[in-house]
Amino acid sequence: MEKIRTAIGLMSGTSMDGIDVALLRTDGADMVGRGPARGFAYDPAFRRRLQAALESAKAITRRDDRPGDLAALERELTLRHAEAVSAFLSENGLAAGDIDVVGFHGQTVLHRPDQRLTVQIGDGALLSRQTGIAVVYDMRANDMAHGGQGAPLIPVYHAALARNLAAVCAFPVVFVNIGGISNLTYVGPDGEIAAFDSGPGNTLIDQWVEVQAGIPFDQGGMIASEGRVLAALAARYLDHPFFAAPERRSLDRNDFSPPTGPDASLEDGARTLAHVTAAAILKSAGHLPQMPKTYIVCGGGRLNRVIMGDLEELAAAQGAQVMPAEAVDLNGDSMEAEAWAYLAVRSLDGLPLTFPGTTGVGTAITGGVLAVPD
Ligand SMILES: Nc1ncnc2c1ncn2[C@@H]1O[C@H](COP(=O)(O)OP(=O)(O)OP(=O)(O)O)[C@@H](O)[C@H]1O
């Protein structure tokens, strides 16, 4: 039996809206005890710096290049993560010595699987020094070095959660993460896993409402609920070769561009992009081994009622049910952070993080780099 550890996971996702922190007690295998979780939002100025960093990152040709502001930003991002850990520990009456390991995702600034290049800024050694806790970071690189897509990494955690769901939902089950980009993890009745990125999540909607109305996201889908789906605009996204390609590939935030002003009114644009998010999930689900019976939705997109309404309607047409993670007693906001805690524990034990069915890597493989405090 593997050792049970207490781990903290830290996720700064492609939406660049903040740091999710979650505590987990786990053996990195079947035992998963979920603890407290919390999000620490970035202020608008820091979010803008992260957005700008995606432009500077386009000049990266080697993983350790840090053009422009990127080196300074990496340091600041890391220090913000250290502050989040410190606040999280004190809010929960914990000390650094209570935590065995931190799983640190960092911030993806460039992801080009076709060029075998994936860059997450985040200094694991600095985070370990600042927190006084061992840190496992850079968990995507080894997968990509061995021929994988470098993403998604969350499926092994979804599979562990699914082992407790047999009594409460019909299999095959699919976990849908609607973050900046969306991704799916299929768990078959026999435990088989298949996973891949499924299309744009909230990024296009966020970019659209930011440019058109100066707001960071469409809360609850309120703007979208006032609009109508523009079929030609939706088709422009849903006819993208990504959906029909025989091979699944992981996505960069910039793989899909938002519409421009003349394409739609604020409301119709938001409505159409919400539909695109839902329809992309169903389209990509067509590449799964079997059509799912249950979709469990996590990530910020589950809070957009228009995305959820379209998803429910499209899934119902195929005999499947859609439910937010909370309906099965999971936490849709902290699941990725929990996964990074779980992955860190697996990394310490040399267990695989990725599999041929999740990232397309040739053989199940571990990953991550360990930094220990001085
Ligand atoms: N109340 C809400 N109503 C509608 N949308 C919301 C709400 N709260 C969050 N979101 C959307 O969810 C996004 C954040 O989702 P999440 O934190 O799951 O993404 P992420 O982890 O950054 O991305 P990824 O999973 O791609 O790495 C926000 O940018 C916003 O678009």
Ligand SMILES: CC(=O)N[C@H]1[C@@H]2OC[C@@H](O2)[C@@H](O)[C@@H]1O[C@H](C)C(=O)O
């Ligand atoms: C390169 C990168 O950061 N990819 C993210 C992104 O956000 C969602 C989707 O695209 C997924 O592939 C991945 O994150 C999740 C958490 C993962 O690796 O499982």
